[in-house]
Every structure is written in C-alpha cells, then in structure tokens.
Amino acid sequence: xxxxxxxxxxxxxxxxxxxxxxxxxxxxxxxxxxxxxxxxxxxxxxxxxxxxxxxxxxxxxxxxxxxxxxxxxxxxxxxxxxxxxxxxxxxxxxxxxxxxxxxxxxxxxxxxxxxxxxxxxxxxxxxxxxxxxxxxxxxxxxxxxxxxxxxxxxxxxxxxxxxxxxxxxxxxxxxxxxxxxxxxxxxxxxxxxxxxxxxxxxxxxxxxxxxxxxxxxxxxxxxxxxxxxxxxxxxxxxxxxxxxxxxxxxxxxxxxxxxxxxxxxxxxxxxxxxxxxxxxxxxxxxxxxxxxxxxxxxxxxxxxxxxxxxxxxxxxxxxxxxxxxxxxxxxxxxxxxxxxxxxxxxxxxxxxxxxxxxxxxxxxxxxxxxxxxxxxxxxxxxxxxxxxxxxxxxxxxxxxxxxxxxxxxxxxxxxxxxxxxxxxxxxxxxxxxxxxxxxxxxxxxxxxxxxxxxxxxxxxxxxxxxxxxxxxxxxxxxxxxxxxxxxxxxxxxxxxxxxxxxxxxxxxxxxxxxxxxxxxxxxxxxxxxxxxxxxxxxxxxxxxxxxxxxxxxxxxxxxxxxxxxxxxxxxxxxxxxxxxxxxxxxxxxxxxxxxxxxxxxxxxxxxxxxxxxxxxxxxxxxxxxxxxxxxxxxxxxxxxxxxxxxx
Numbered sequence: 001x002x003x004x005x006x007x008x009x010x011x012x013x014x015x016x017x018x019x020x021x022x023x024x025x026x027x028x029x030x031x032x033x034x035x036x037x038x039x040x041x042x043x044x045x046x047x048x049x050x051x052x053x054x055x056x057x058x059x060x061x062x063x064x065x066x067x068x069x070x071x072x073x074x075x076x077x078x079x080x081x082x083x084x085x086x087x088x089x090x091x092x093x094x095x096x097x098x099x100x101x102x103x104x105x106x107x108x109x110x111x112x113x114x115x116x117x118x119x120x121x122x123x124x125x126x127x128x129x130x131x132x133x134x135x136x137x138x139x140x141x142x143x144x145x146x147x148x149x150x151x152x153x154x155x156x157x158x159x160x161x162x163x164x165x166x167x168x169x170x171x172x173x174x175x176x177x178x179x180x181x182x183x184x185x186x187x188x189x190x191x192x193x194x195x196x197x198x199x200x201x202x203x204x205x206x207x208x209x210x211x212x213x214x215x216x217x218x219x220x221x222x223x224x225x226x227x228x229x230x231x232x233x234x235x236x237x238x239x240x241x242x243x244x245x246x247x248x249x250x251x252x253x254x255x256x257x258x259x260x261x262x263x264x265x266x267x268x269x270x271x272x273x274x275x276x277x278x279x280x281x282x283x284x285x286x287x288x289x290x291x292x293x294x295x296x297x298x299x300x301x302x303x304x305x306x307x308x309x310x311x312x313x314x315x316x317x318x319x320x321x322x323x324x325x326x327x328x329x330x331x332x333x334x335x336x337x338x339x340x341x342x343x344x345x346x347x348x349x350x351x352x353x354x355x356x357x358x359x360x361x362x363x364x365x366x367x368x369x370x371x372x373x374x375x376x377x378x379x380x381x382x383x384x385x386x387x388x389x390x391x392x393x394x395x396x397x398x399x400x401x402x403x404x405x406x407x408x409x410x411x412x413x414x415x416x417x418x419x420x421x422x423x424x425x426x427x428x429x430x431x432x433x434x435x436x437x438x439x440x441x442x443x444x445x446x447x448x449x450x451x452x453x454x455x456x457x458x459x460x461x462x463x464x465x466x467x468x469x470x471x472x473x474x475x476x477x478x479x480x481x482x483x484x485x486x487x488x489x490x491x492x493x494x495x496x497x498x499x500x501x502x503x504x505x506x507x508x509x510x511x512x513x514x515x516x517x518x519x520x521x522x523x524x525x526x527x528x529x530x531x532x533x534x535x536x537x538x539x540x541x542x543x544x545x546x547x548x549x550x551x552x553x554x555x556x557x558x559x560x561x562x563x564x565x566x567x568x569x570x571x572x573x574x575x576x577x578x579x580x581x582x583x584x585x586x587x588x589x590x591x592x593x594x595x596x597x598x599x600x601x602x603x604x605x606x607x608x609x610x611x612x613x614x615x616x617x618x619x620x621x622x623x624x625x626x627x628x629x630x631x632x633x634x635x636x637x638x639x640x641x642x643x644x645x646x647x
Contacts, residue, residue: 028381029371029372029380029381029386030370030371030379030416031433031439032368033363033364033366033367033369035366036217036220036366036393037221038217038220044193044212045113045212047219048112048253051255052074055070057070058258060073060259061073061258061260061261062259063170064167066102066166067258068102077109080162081111081113081114083176084110084111084116084161090114091116091192092140092188093139093140093188093195094111094116094140094143094176095119095134096120096142096144096240097122097125097130097144097148097149098143098144099122099169099170099264100237100261100262101168101169101171102261103164103165103170103171104240104249105253106163107143107163108249116140117194117195118194119137119194119207120196120240120246121240123144123169123171124148125514126510126513128464128467128508128511129205129511130142131150132512133207134150135181136186136204136207137186137195137400138185143177144171144175144177145174146177153179157177157179158175158177158178159175160174161174161175167261168262168263169261169263186400188400189209191397192210192211192397193211193212193215195209195400196242198336198455199448199455199460204460205460206399206401207399208243208336209398210335210338214338214393214394214397215250215338217366217393218340219247221365223251223254226307227308228251228252228257228308229256230256231257232255232258234251234257234285235259235282235285235287236248236249237286238286238288244340246339247340251286260282262276265618268623269602269603269606270292270295270603270607272618274295283306283307284308285306285309288312288314289312289314289315290314290600290603291600292328293316293317294607296320300323304325307327308329309326309328309329311330312340313450313454316330316358316359317358318355319353319357320346322349327345327346328345329343329344330343330345330359330360330361332439334390334427334429334455336408336409336427338395338396340394341365341390342365342368342370344360344362344438345362346359358440360439361439363437363439364392365394367394368393368394369390369392369418369420370388370390370439371388371390371413371416371418372384372387372388372432372433373386373387373389373413379416382433383432383434385442386430386432387427387429388429389424389427390424390425391412391422391423392420392421395409395424408425409424409425409426410426411423428445428446428448429442449478449486449488450486451478451488451598454514456488458475458477458478458488459476461476461488461513465509467508471494471500471505472494474490475528476490476491476519477489477545479542487519487596488517489519489520489521489523489541490519490522491525492523492524492525493525493527493528501524502523503594505522506522506594516598520583520596520597521545521596566588568635568636569613570588570632573588573609574588576612577595579608580608581595583595583596586628588632589627591627591628592605592622592623592625592628592631593623602622602623606619613635613639615635617634617638621634
C-alpha cells in the first residue's frame with residue numbers, strides 16, 4: 001500500500017525553521033511499533049480453519065444474491081487441493097488469474113492447504129507481461145479462464161477445476177494450465193506464503209516473497225484495530241494483483257466475517273462505491289486513496305455500516321470532514337514490508353477534520369521499526385529529511401532474485417541496537433519524522449513513480465515500447481500537475497520511414513503493462529535532448545511536457561476539432577478530460593481509455609461532470625461510448641431532459 005512516488009529529488013537536507021519540523025537535539029529519527037500481540041506463529045490458514053470448525057454455517061463470501069458458508073468454502077477448497085496435489089507441491093509458485101469472487105477465495109485457501117505459493121496476477125494481466133513473468137519465475141501453473149491465458153498456456157496440459165461459477169466477476173470455466181518455466185527461472189524461498197509483483201527497473205516485473213508469520217502479524221493488528229469479526233462484512237475491492245488484496249482476503253477469512261466481492265464498475269466510480277458500501281452492508285473496507293478522496297470532497301454518505309476505511313496507494317491531500325462517520329486510516333507500506341508499515345487514524349471529531357493539508361503517514365504498526373537515514377545510512381535527527389528504512393517482523397523474505405534481495409534488504413547500520421531487527425529494507429522514499437514520531441511523506445529518491453496507486457518504474461514502460469521493432473528507443477517521464485498528481489508521458493524515437501503513430505503503439509503496449517502504467521501521452525520524436533554529459537535530459541523532457549500542458553497565452557486552447565458552435569456538454573467534457581489527462585491536444589473524436597483514461601481518472605471525470613452540469617453518468621455509460629463526443633451527447637441530452645417545457 002505504498003504512498004505516492006515522485007521524480008528524482010535532491011539529496012536529503014536539514015530543514016531549518018520553527019514548528020513541528022524543528023528537531024530535538026540528540027533525538028534520532030527511529031520509531032518502534034508496539035510489541036505484537038502474537039508472533040504470527042498461529043498461522044493464517046489455521047485461523048481460517050478454526051472458523052470452519054466453529055461456525056461452518058456462517059457466511060464466508062456474499063456476492064449479491066449468492067453466498068457461501070465457511071463450511072462450503074472449506075469443502076470446495078479441499079476438492080481443488082485434492083485435484084492439484086498430483087501436480088503442485090509445497091513451495092511451488094501458482095499464478096492465479098481470477099477476479100474478486102468466491103472462486104478466487106476457494107483457490108487461495110486450496111493453495112494454502114497444499115503449502116503452495118499464491119501469486120495473484122489478476123484476471124487479465126496481459127499476455128506478454130505474463131509470459132515475461134513465467135520466464136523469470138518458476139510458476140508451476142496458471143489458474144484462470146482458459147480463454148484469457150497466454151497462448152502457450154492455452155495449448156499446455158490443462159486440468160479442469162471445479163470452482164464456484166456464480167457472482168459478479170465469476171468465470172464459467174476455470175483450468176489449471178501447466179507449462180515449462182524458463183531455464184533460469186527463480187523459485188520462491190522456503191517459507192513463502194504468497195508472492196506479489198512490483199515494477200522492475202530492468203524493464204521486467206520483480207516478485208516479492210512474503211512469509212506467513214509476517215502476514216499473520218499484520219492481520220492480528222488489523223483485526224484488533226477494526227474489531228472485524230463474525231457478523232461483519234469485509235470488502236473484496238482492491239485489484240487482485242495489488243498487495244492490499246491479501247489484507248482484505250485473509251482479513252475476512254481469519255476473523256469469521258463475510259467477504260463481499262465488489263463488481264468491477266464499483267472501482268471506477270466513487271459514488272457507485274459508496275452506494276455499494278451501503279447496499280452490500282460493508283462494515284470494513286480497504287480502498288485506494290484516489291477512489292476515496294472524491295468522497296471527502298462531498299457530503300459523506302449517510303446510513304453506512306462502514307466503521308473503518310483503510311486507504312493508501314497515493315498521497316492523501318486532505319483530512320476527512322467532521323461528518324465522516326468512519327475511522328479513516330492513512331496507510332503506507334511497500335510490498336516488501338507486507339502491505340502496511342505505518343498508519344495514521346483520522347476521525348470526524350479531530351481538530352484537523354476537514355482541513356486541506358496532507359495528513360502524515362503515521363507511526364509504525366506492531367512489530368515494525370522505522371528509521372530515517374541520511375546518505376551515509378545513519379539515522380538523522382528528527383525534523384531532518386532522509387530515506388525511510390523499515391525493519392522488524394513485517395519484512396518480506398525478499399525478492400525471488402537473491403541478488404536483488406541483497407541490494408535492497410541490508411544489515412542494520414553498524415553500532416545501532418534495534419531489538420528484533422536483523423535487517424532493514426531501503427524504501428527509496430523520502431520522509432521526515434516529527435518530534436512526536438509521526439512520519440511525513442515527501443516523495444521519492446529515485447525515478448520510481450506512483451500512478452493511481454500502482455508503483456511503476458519508467459524503465460519497465462520504456463522496455464515495453466522497445467519491444468516494437470519500429471521503436472529505436474523510448475524515454476518515459478512523470479510530470480506532475482498543479483495539484484501534485486503524476487502522469488506518464490512517453491517520448492518514442494521511431495525508425496526512419498516507419499510511419500509509427502501513438503495510436504498504433506498502444507494496443508501492444510497494453511499486453512505488456514498494467515492499466516496504470518500505460519502513458520496518457522505518447523509523442524513520436526526524431527531525437528532526445530541531451531545534457532552536458534551526453535545523457536538524455538529527462539528534466540528538459542519533463543519541462544516540455546509541463547509547458548505543453550499549461551494554458552496558452554490569452555486562454556486559447558489547441559484546436560480540438562469541435563465546431564465553433566460546440567455544445568455545452570462538448571465543452572465541459574473536452575475541458576475536463578484535457579485537464580485530467582494533462583493532454584491539451586485531446587479532441588472530441590478521441591476515445592477516453594485509448595487517450596490514457598484509467599479507472600481512477602474515469603471516477604474523477606464523472607465527478608467533474610456531475611459537479612459542473614448536475615448530470616450523473618455511470619461508469620459503464622462512459623466506457624461504452626466510442627468517443628468523447630458521444631459522452632458529451634449524453635450530458636447534453638440529460639441536461640435537456642431536465643428543462644421545463646417551453647424553456
């Protein structure tokens with residue numbers, strides 16, 4: 001649940017001045033979470049099995065009109081485990097290509113019972129991306145819809161699996177498809193419970209391995225903090241390939257609560273999300289910050305059962321208002337530190353409620369130690385900026401690549417005595433610890449960025465472009481808008497006479513990358529600007545991107561292809577999309593998603609349209625339109641239908 005990433009920043013410096021950033025002399029930037037209630041040794045799976053024994057008739061999954069009890073989930077998982085045991089052994093990596101559903105829950109439990117490693121990839125991870133992953137990682141099989149698996153798995157040895165086929169995101173047929181891994185593929189280290197992918201600077205994703213005690217300790221804290229238990233409903237909302245999905249899934253299953261899978265359209269629209277919380281009776285939820293913040297800008301929905309809302313994945317820019325009835329937790333944590341490392345809880349009764357200042361990312365959760373270090377790796381005084389290091393029982397085992405693990409998981413700085421901390425993870429995040437121990441997130445120390453809650457290495461996006469033989473090279477920058485939101489802009493140098501266009505590149509790019517990593521702006525260039533050292537001048541490219549996104553003198557905009565008599569709906573939609581995508585050249589003939597629109601940006605667009613016109617479109621209506629002109633027509637028609645006769 002990593003916080004926002006920024007472009008490369010300067011080395012940490014001491015901040016002068018008064019107030020909460022003034023360090024207390026001799027007070028180092030080290031903070032320890034509380035002692036864990038347990039050591040996590042009881043086991044994640046064992047806690048689920050306890051609920052199967054104690055409450056077999058209690059609902060474990062509720063998906064609309066369909067529900068499954070703990071006993072039914074346990075029986076279905078046993079059947080799947082029995083089918084897989086002949087081919088899948090303890091410690092084997094299994095890629096799961098399913099969406100949020102009872103089938104996904106059964107599969108996760110079945111793999112845990114076998115002792116196999118759960119690797120969630122999501123229902124449509126992209127053919128080429130999946131191929132790259134399975135070449136680098138020793139994945140024994142993929143489980144998913146046979147029609148959506150990569151080509152070499154469609155023709156591989158397959159085994160039909162009996163899984164629940166009902167629910168909003170269910171698939172009728174699920175298979176386990178077996179194919180040989182690459183010759184140099186990495187296996188999971190001993191003790192791995194699950195693995196998740198993060199973006200890799202080499203252009204290929206890297207896998208993080210997490211042990212059961214680390215997840216178990218976090219779940220102990222989660223249950224104690226939220227009070228999650230029998231009778232509660234825990235959302236299953238987060239994208240399956242994103243590591244907070246593990247917190248949701250096992251948070252519900254280890255507490256006796258019911259998991260409630262969210263229909264896909266819920267993740268595109270914050271108002272629909274709130275309606276779904278209400279109708280589904282969700283009492284505890286985990287959601288990405290960009291989905292939650294629009295709800296904080298409007299009256300808080302009433303009649304919600306929602307008590308606790310964990311949010312993260314991007315910088316939160318304001319405090320919840322006084323009318324917010326749920327406790328909102330601003331959470332921070334890379335996958336390498338098991339989902340959440342620090343949190344800050346906010347209530348409507350707080351003195352800071354409703355203020356437009358960024359809340360802190362808080363203090364470490366139980367078992368976690370945080371250090372703010374200078375360039376020498378030593379702790380700095382409180383109030384001084386530095387790199388965040390994380391240690392303690394919540395650390396992942398490492399990456400599947402041992403060399404990468406050795407670079408990022410390092411020994412405790414010499415001379416420091418940190419009980420319970422044997423190694424630390426260098427996050428690359430720039431933070432500052434206040435005198436009271438609260439952490440303030442400041443940005444990144446490297447090129448990594450965060451787009452709509454997903455951690456992205458520009459190098460991985462560049463490598464995806466360069467798979468096309470017509471692309472000589474690509475450079476990806478991440479300029480920020482005035483409100484601090486990052487977007488990806490790609491500069492592509494094409495082979496002579498290739499006739500390459502941005503539109504021709506995007507379809508293949510989407511097979512390599514997750515949705516959030518597809519740039520919102522692709523520019524074909526003849527050359528790149530160079531700095532004094534002869535390297536590509538990324539700062540200059542970022543400046544050009546920001547300059548082209550700025551309003552033109554006199555308020556004029558680039559030609560949008562709309563007639564002089566453009567309708568109010570056309571002007572509203574075009575202006576909103578240009579602003580959200582930071583693409584002033586967007587025209588009414590462009591398709592929203594092909595122009596760079598994502599699920600989070602769609603939610604923001606719907607909010608802007610409603611605020612400016614009073615028209616409330618739904619996400620499916622937006623997404624099924626061929627272009628922005630058709631979206632604008634819907635807005636104009638709805639506005640006209642509200643006009644009194646003769647007006």
